[in-house]
Amino acid sequence: MTQLVADNETQGLSGPKRSVSIGVRVRNSRASGVLLVVLILCAWELSARTGFVQSTNWPPFSTVMATLVVDVTDGELLPLILSTLWRLARGYGIGFAIGIPLGFAIALLRPVRLVVRPTIELLRPIPIPAIIPPLIFLLGLGDSLKLSSIAFATLFPVVLNTIAGVMAVEPIYDQVAKTFGVSRWTALRRVVFPAALPFVLAGLRTALGLAVVVTVVAEMIVGQDGVGYYLVSMQFAMRAADMYAAIVLLTLIAYLLNRAFILAEGRIIRWTRLREASGDAS
Template sequence: MKLLALRLFFVLALPLLLLVAWWFASAGSTDVYRPPLRTILTTFPDVWTGERLRADVLPSVLRLLAGYTSAAVVGVALGTVIGSYRRVRAVCEPVLEFLRAVPPPVLVPVIMLFAGIGDTMKIAVIASGCVWPILLNTVEGVRAVDSVMSETARSYGIVGAARLRHVVLRSASPQIFAGLRQALSIGIILMVISEMSVSSNGLGYTVIQFQRTFAIPDMWTGILVLGLLGFLLSVLFRLVERRVLGWYHGLRASSRRSS
């Protein structure tokens, strides 16, 4: 219980400290573009009602999850193939490096030409940015699988899907989760960018509409919602990572104690 309370303290301490600093730093502000935090928090419940949460936050989260999940499936699958075969990696690496260097926001107009301006376009934009850290980390994780472990598994008859699941993916999973963590923050950014371009709902659309109508406190509340969404998704991701990689964190903890 004490350990859980200590972890909760470390998770919440810095955000709360920043909010307190913002509160006092903005307390006497008369700038219309930088209202006091007190005004923003007072406006918050009036803006983000249950109806607006369903109309704007829920569609954004669903698009993010769809794009992120698509990127995870494609990234892990392709990364496993590319990392497992040297010839495939030699052929694909130049193309991957070229595509990775293209900023995903630049692809928004191109994706619009092929996918239209609906949810498909927004999901494709999110997936196009999230896939690269997942793919490249999976490649490196698969390449780093211990050769002795692979040979031992082969000698015991662990081949095919069993070897892929219990040896390759399990050994590469810490690196894969590192890519998934990077992709999550990229996905939130691209979710907002895609909704700011052409949309009729979503967090990005709402924030830009508040800005265009000079509803500045409302705009700041939208930014706070985005921050809260990112924070909650990060905490959820950590919980899943701790659960899936429990064996890995246990090995690291035991190695630290032994050293």
């Protein structure tokens, strides 16, 4: 199973492997791109070191990375990282705990669809940071405000993808389940849910990226702790190296979360397909 996921990874980047000549292999390698990245980082380093760009806002790349390592290892950043992740996890969790059942209800029950869906379409285009100021009056500046904003942002991609996924289930699956006298609940659990799962997961992945963004925004605007708040404080304190270190850190968090999700997604959907293929559904 692990190997299959790994195969998907390589295929996602450069397509199926073919036997190619050395010349083609050199041309197809990403060496030029890696070189470009190295050159840009060197230019950053040199421009700061030689005083070509003279600014306290422009620390050399090596200083930024060293600052990151120091800030993380001396324990200054660790509690902030944990508080950001914990906030993100709770807001995201609330969002999808509401979003998935709501999506199923909208897709499966016509009355719910008629009543709820227009409201969702009405609320969806609201730029999420805009709900923060009015929410401050209701919830204060604490965590419930941030959790609500993150959950609100998570909700829409999850609901809409769940609806699309359930609607896209082949009617024949349901008919087969009915023919075999499977109960409505079992059919839902073992036929509709696995079939809709790839869509649901796609929605959850979109939502995860958005949730990270909203977590950072909320911490920046009404922060008391978290990496987003740290970032803004470092900007105010003119500690540029620490500020860049926080940006690198947030990027790493976002990247690793996305990677982890893609890995998990590959496994879960693979499991779904196996179950379907082996005719396990009742």
